[in-house]
Amino acid sequence: MANAINLHEFELMAREKLDKMVYDYYAGGANDEVTLTENRAAFARLRLRPRMLRGVEKYDMTTTILGEKMAAPLLIAPMAFMALAHPEGELAVARATAARGIHYVVSTMSNYGLEDIAAASAAAKWFQLYVYQSRTATEQMVALAEAAGYSALVLTVDTPVLGRREADIRNRFHLPPGYEAKNLANAQLQHIHPAQGDSGLAAYAASAQRANLGWHDLDWLRGLTKMPLLVKGILRGDDAKRALDHGAAGMIVSNHGGRQLDTAITGIEALPEVVAAVGGSAAVLMDGGVRRGTDILKALALGAQGVLLGRPVLWGLAVDGEVGVGQVLDLLLAEFELALALCGCASLAEVTPDVLWR
Numbered sequence: 001m002a003n004a005i006n007l008h009e010f011e012l013m014a015r016e017k018l019d020k021m022v023y024d025y026y027a028g029g030a031n032d033e034v035t036l037t038e039n040r041a042a043f044a045r046l047r048l049r050p051r052m053l054r055g056v057e058k059y060d061m062t063t064t065i066l067g068e069k070m071a072a073p074l075l076i077a078p079m080a081f082m083a084l085a086h087p088e089g090e091l092a093v094a095r096a097t098a099a100r101g102i103h104y105v106v107s108t109m110s111n112y113g114l115e116d117i118a119a120a121s122a123a124a125k126w127f128q129l130y131v132y133q134s135r136t137a138t139e140q141m142v143a144l145a146e147a148a149g150y151s152a153l154v155l156t157v158d159t160p161v162l163g164r165r166e167a168d169i170r171n172r173f174h175l176p177p178g179y180e181a182k183n184l185a186n187a188q189l190q191h192i193h194p195a196q197g198d199s200g201l202a203a204y205a206a207s208a209q210r211a212n213l214g215w216h217d218l219d220w221l222r223g224l225t226k227m228p229l230l231v232k233g234i235l236r237g238d239d240a241k242r243a244l245d246h247g248a249a250g251m252i253v254s255n256h257g258g259r260q261l262d263t264a265i266t267g268i269e270a271l272p273e274v275v276a277a278v279g280g281s282a283a284v285l286m287d288g289g290v291r292r293g294t295d296i297l298k299a300l301a302l303g304a305q306g307v308l309l310g311r312p313v314l315w316g317l318a319v320d321g322e323v324g325v326g327q328v329l330d331l332l333l334a335e336f337e338l339a340l341a342l343c344g345c346a347s348l349a350e351v352t353p354d355v356l357w358r
């Protein structure tokens with residue numbers, strides 16, 4: 001067990017262990033990292049108004065999102081290349097989440113194949129999709145995910161091209177020999193090579209993934225699968241409405257962990273507008289900067305049904321594989337339970353907008 005008492009300490013420990021190219025890729029954001037920093041600062045600016053003497057001693061964190069039971073309003077965000085943190089990569093994350101009843105959103109860019117990740121545990125899983133220039137490559141992945149038991153499809157829409165992550169450009173980020181993006185049936189698409197004067201990933205995304213997605217592509221994707229479709233990367237109410245018009249069952253309010261458009265608004269700031277636009281007719285989740293139990297509480301008070309956790313999962317994985325990921329989740333869930341207790345909320349239904357001070 002790692003000797004860390006919060007998620008920030010996990011990052012410090014992981015940094016010691018990881019190769020610089022990998023740490024920089026995981027930790028970094030786009031350009032000046034204004035949005036990356038704001039993702040934390042925006043949570044810190046929100047103040048809570050706790051209720052006293054509520055006569056509660058048990059706190060219920062369970063919830064249901066899109067008809068699926070969850071132990072807490074917390075999911076694992078899709079993140080690429082987890083084997084760079086630990087040899088068991090995505091398999092370890094799948095096991096740690098299964099043991100805790102937490103959903104895991106598996107990235108298109110996983111190192112292990114989506115079927116192996118599904119077989120590694122009984123974890124409930126959603127599949128995050130990047131759309132490839134090759135229609136067949138995309139269609140095959142969606143079909144494989146559905147057959148392997150993934151229960152929702154998450155289309156990431158904030159990445160028509162990769163954001164300019166300067167550390168990755170400097171480090172010429174690439175996948176070292178022996179590491180592949182296994183979900184791509186076409187062997188050529190599995191390798192991410194160093195690029196001249198650029199991030200290998202940026203060059204890869206530009207050459208292999210489709211840059212010109214439009215709203216009508218949601219209709220195409222819905223026609224490929226019975227899985228409900230969520231759209232990840234929404235930051236505006238009008239886009240949320242368009243997603244609903246095209247049949248999205250849910251959306252994830254997100255700026256991609258500050259890795260795409262620098263100075264973009266944060267997820268927690270964009271949330272109220274999106275929640276108002278959706279008006280309860282679809283699931284609304286958010287991510288970006290969730291590091292404390294109180295952050296989850298604040299997102300719920302602003303109308304999210306749940307949050308996704310990004311980088312700290314990678315830190316737990318780097319520090320101690322499945323055990324480390326489990327420790328990160330347990331720390332955050334214990335903090336969330338404490339936040340409910342100190343705010344006087346017995347269940348998620350009691351996390352209402354008035355627990356925030358404005």
Ligand SMILES: Cc1cc2nc3c(=O)[nH]c(=O)nc-3n(C[C@H](O)[C@H](O)[C@H](O)COP(=O)(O)O)c2cc1C
Pocket residue numbers: 025026027039077078079080107108109128156232254255256257258259287288289290308309310311312
């Ligand atoms: C190393 C790394 C890889 C990521 N890969 C993906 C990905 O493959 N697909 C995707 O939709 N989002 C990806 N994201 C974004 C996350 O899903 C999520 O939006 C973000 O990390 C949440 O912010 P947080 O790290 O502050 O918790 C990635 C983020 C990181 C840090």
